[in-house]
Amino acid sequence: xxxxxxxxxxxxxxxxxxxxxxxxxxxxxxxxxxxxxxxxxxxxxxxxxxxxxxxxxxxxxxxxxxxxxxxxxxxxxxxxxxxxxxxxxxxxxxxxxxxxxxxxxxxxxxxxxxxxxxxxxxxxxxxxxxxxxxxxxxxxxxxxxxxxxxxxxxxxxxxxxxxxxxxxxxxxxxxxxxxxxxxxxxxxxxxxxxxxxxxxxxxxxxxxxxxxxxxxxxxxxxxxxxxxxxxxxxxxxxxxxxxxxxxxxxxxxxxxxxxxxxxxxxxxxxxxxxxxxxxxxxxxxxxxxxxxxxxxxxxxxxxxxxxxxxxxxxxxxxxxxxxxxxxxxxxxxxxxxxxxxxxxxxxxxxxxxxxxxxxxxxxxxxxxxxxxxxxxxxxxxxxxxxxxxxxxxxxxxxxxxxxxxxxxxxxxxxxxxxxxxxxxxxxxxxxxxxxxxxxxxxxxxxxxxxxxxxxxxxxxxxxxxxxxxxxxxxxxxxxxxxxxxxx
Amino acid sequence: xxxxxxxxxxxxxxxxxxxxxxxxxxxxxxxxxxxxxxxxxxxxxxxxxxxxxxxxxxxxxxxxxxxxxxxxxxxxxxxxxxxxxxxxxxxxxxxxxxxxxxxxxxxxxxxxxxxxxxxxxxxxxxxxxxxxxxxxxxxxxxxxxxxxxxxxxxxxxxxxxxxxxxxxxxxxxxxxxxxxxxxxxxxxxxxxxxxxxxxxxxxxxxxxxxxxxxxxxxxxxxxxxxxxxxxxxxxxxxxxxxxxxxxxxxxxxxxxxxxxxxxxxxxxxxxxxxxxxxxxxxxxxxxxxxxxxxxxxxxxxxxxxxxxxxxxxxxxxxxxxxxxxxxxxxxxxxxxxxxxxxxxxxxxxxxxxxxxxxxxxxxxxxxxxxxxxxxxxxxxxxxxxxxxxxxxxxxxxxxxxxxxxxxxxxxxxxxxxxxxxxxxxxxxxxxxxxxxxxxxxxxxxxxxxxxxxxxxxxxxxxxxxxxx
Numbered sequence: 001x002x003x004x005x006x007x008x009x010x011x012x013x014x015x016x017x018x019x020x021x022x023x024x025x026x027x028x029x030x031x032x033x034x035x036x037x038x039x040x041x042x043x044x045x046x047x048x049x050x051x052x053x054x055x056x057x058x059x060x061x062x063x064x065x066x067x068x069x070x071x072x073x074x075x076x077x078x079x080x081x082x083x084x085x086x087x088x089x090x091x092x093x094x095x096x097x098x099x100x101x102x103x104x105x106x107x108x109x110x111x112x113x114x115x116x117x118x119x120x121x122x123x124x125x126x127x128x129x130x131x132x133x134x135x136x137x138x139x140x141x142x143x144x145x146x147x148x149x150x151x152x153x154x155x156x157x158x159x160x161x162x163x164x165x166x167x168x169x170x171x172x173x174x175x176x177x178x179x180x181x182x183x184x185x186x187x188x189x190x191x192x193x194x195x196x197x198x199x200x201x202x203x204x205x206x207x208x209x210x211x212x213x214x215x216x217x218x219x220x221x222x223x224x225x226x227x228x229x230x231x232x233x234x235x236x237x238x239x240x241x242x243x244x245x246x247x248x249x250x251x252x253x254x255x256x257x258x259x260x261x262x263x264x265x266x267x268x269x270x271x272x273x274x275x276x277x278x279x280x281x282x283x284x285x286x287x288x289x290x291x292x293x294x295x296x297x298x299x300x301x302x303x304x305x306x307x308x309x310x311x312x313x314x315x316x317x318x319x320x321x322x323x324x325x326x327x328x329x330x331x332x333x334x335x336x337x338x339x340x341x342x343x344x345x346x347x348x349x350x351x352x353x354x355x356x357x358x359x360x361x362x363x364x365x366x367x368x369x370x371x372x373x374x375x376x377x378x379x380x381x382x383x384x385x386x387x388x389x390x391x392x393x394x395x396x397x398x399x400x401x402x403x404x405x406x407x408x409x410x411x412x413x414x415x416x417x418x419x420x421x422x423x424x425x426x427x428x429x430x431x432x433x434x435x436x437x438x439x440x441x442x443x444x445x446x447x448x449x450x451x452x453x454x455x456x457x458x459x460x461x462x463x464x465x466x467x468x469x470x471x472x473x474x475x476x477x478x479x480x481x482x483x484x485x486x487x
Numbered sequence: 488x489x490x491x492x493x494x495x496x497x498x499x500x501x502x503x504x505x506x507x508x509x510x511x512x513x514x515x516x517x518x519x520x521x522x523x524x525x526x527x528x529x530x531x532x533x534x535x536x537x538x539x540x541x542x543x544x545x546x547x548x549x550x551x552x553x554x555x556x557x558x559x560x561x562x563x564x565x566x567x568x569x570x571x572x573x574x575x576x577x578x579x580x581x582x583x584x585x586x587x588x589x590x591x592x593x594x595x596x597x598x599x600x601x602x603x604x605x606x607x608x609x610x611x612x613x614x615x616x617x618x619x620x621x622x623x624x625x626x627x628x629x630x631x632x633x634x635x636x637x638x639x640x641x642x643x644x645x646x647x648x649x650x651x652x653x654x655x656x657x658x659x660x661x662x663x664x665x666x667x668x669x670x671x672x673x674x675x676x677x678x679x680x681x682x683x684x685x686x687x688x689x690x691x692x693x694x695x696x697x698x699x700x701x702x703x704x705x706x707x708x709x710x711x712x713x714x715x716x717x718x719x720x721x722x723x724x725x726x727x728x729x730x731x732x733x734x735x736x737x738x739x740x741x742x743x744x745x746x747x748x749x750x751x752x753x754x755x756x757x758x759x760x761x762x763x764x765x766x767x768x769x770x771x772x773x774x775x776x777x778x779x780x781x782x783x784x785x786x787x788x789x790x791x792x793x794x795x796x797x798x799x800x801x802x803x804x805x806x807x808x809x810x811x812x813x814x815x816x817x818x819x820x821x822x823x824x825x826x827x828x829x830x831x832x833x834x835x836x837x838x839x840x841x842x843x844x845x846x847x848x849x850x851x852x853x854x855x856x857x858x859x860x861x862x863x864x865x866x867x868x869x870x871x872x873x874x875x876x877x878x879x880x881x882x883x884x885x886x887x888x889x890x891x892x893x894x895x896x897x898x899x900x901x902x903x904x905x906x907x908x909x910x911x912x913x914x915x916x917x918x919x920x921x922x923x924x925x926x927x928x929x930x931x932x933x934x935x936x937x938x939x940x941x942x943x944x945x946x947x948x949x950x951x952x953x954x955x
Binding site: 152157160161304305306307308309310311312373376377378415419421422423424425428429467469 | 559569570571573600601602603604605632633858859860862863864865866867869900901904905907908912913914917918919920921922923924928940950951952
């Protein structure tokens, strides 16, 4: 029964969350955006109290069903494990407590200290997001482009094509390595990752020890056939002692289905004596988990011929002293503290502005750059999709005066001076009219007109940088602000 | 252009198939009909030999074919024409086209050192050199547009090089290329101050140039000035833009341009023959919106849309030849059918075409012919691509201009998708910096940066109304 409910639900969540990362049209988010927001770590990061309470209660009542249904990385492991044709291959193993508590401790420290890249590396949802957006989305987009090609052939506008590009090599490598590691572990031993490394699994494990519903042995019916143990992907059932380690059990129900004698049940029962002995420890664990949430909360306060096309050099990325973080992220610090590097904003950015950071301390977290587009005034997509509170929800009106950086003019690159032409494309496209064309030489009325930037009005959207004709380096580029502000 | 010919071809094919089938059915009743019908079909599809219309040049008695071959859209390897593509010219195909044209009576070939991204003269020379020198007239130009070519040495180099490329020792028709573009300053810089015009007059005396003339676009002051000097220079011919739209509406569409009626009349007053360019306005008069195309088809179901424009351009008596830049054999055959034999438009047909012209003016499209003289834009903008896309949507009535329109959302999406399909984003209107370098090259005198800015703002407004 448990299994029959679990599998369809898991499929729905898995497909839904995956679609969130694949979709580049902005259509799916409207319907399925909540699936990202109920993920555990994003909810903790966003201090989404309702979701946290809900997940804690869910686990308290049903055990770690979160890991079997909601967590996309968990389901990825189930899928990979299932592909292994060898049956009855699991064995019971003791909990590797030293490892999982160490990882959990490190994880808590990274959160408190705001070392975003490490937090992101350990977050299961973020890890899945990186795999989906780096490895699956390109395939999805190529398919879309193929359909767009066919649609174009028939004069249809049902599909449109979108450029597929490598946004960050380090993040791509992280995604590949994560996938390979997860796949190897899952292929061999099922949920090893969940029960030794995953900090979310460990956290929920504290609660699931005392959950109301759990897998229980009926020793009188058990014939010691070992089918439950050899089919437990969490390696948490020891048929010899008739014990289940509930901190590791993900409540998948496979054991219940495999047991021919009805010796295993997933049932509600008052605590037995044996469980009583463990209450203290569990209580302590629960308190620790709550403390972690609280700690996170505190941390968050803060000869001319006719025809032909001129070749165009590719844009080079300028070296920005301060990286630009998307509007709504409040500050570089807020971003570093909250972001789990899931890539949901990056994979959905319609203007090709966001990409994962390659900087060591903020690795995989989104930063902005304007080689392929600029942060268009009507778009607030990233602020809408972010499940972690790293990018807070803003609307287009707020965005129009939100200063995330400011433009800087580089005279040596400006075509007005290098090519001796009139230009002003930056000034024409500035959405806040922060750029004024002035005489290069204030004392000479005949001198060419060059841009001057009113830093008090510039919002750092990058329209000027993106549309600047100078190549490969723009003559005007945006420096980020550590703290965003409005004017 | 392309579509027209394909449709004509398939149209003829289906007519042919249908008639043959009908003929086969009725053959049992009336013998001999089948062959008659087949002949009719052949007459529609295959231009006859020996029927070409000719005009006589009053100054020296040259018998010039009314259809002239413009060598500015020659085919390239791998398909398409040399104006769009960087590929090399498909010389074998050019030879075939030239052979076929000469066989059917075409004897005027018009090229320039700038055509086909600089490849045209060489290719023309190769194709024509295979024919006796007295079988063709070749026209080329002093195309010293870039200020770097304005000096006497550079201009002279360009002039001498034409002889080498064309493999001839005299040029039948030599033109000052595109005077009027850039106004009097340009004319003085390119031809007067460096003494090139006087030199060319001397060359005519020496017989290396048989006819001296100029091609005109743009500033009317330059045209008037050169004609006022007719007594001094004795222009043998002048090349002007003439078609049923420009006859009376060139000025109405763009106040910087002059009606063809004025240009032609001024030449006639002085007895100077006109060579006609842009009879089709770069294809705009063949790619009419469907409701106008249908009007033409109702009057003459079997004539192509383009043939109307060619008949119109060839009708005035003072026209020496009508140039057409033909890329494909289909273009050539279709045009030959119009001129072999030639039927001038009647007064009534002429009025009908002016009515069509009036409709086109009312559409307020950007008067771009896709001639690509403005290209390449040094900042990479695909100027004619952007204008052609805009005009196409305007013609088809699919511009999403009215937000209250029930189809607005769909039209908006289609416009935004189609512009990205047509033009790479780096070459779109928002990247136009407004340097105005293109403007003086535009034979239609379009205020290019101004139109770009308008389109840019239009697209930006569409984008601001949501995501695609």
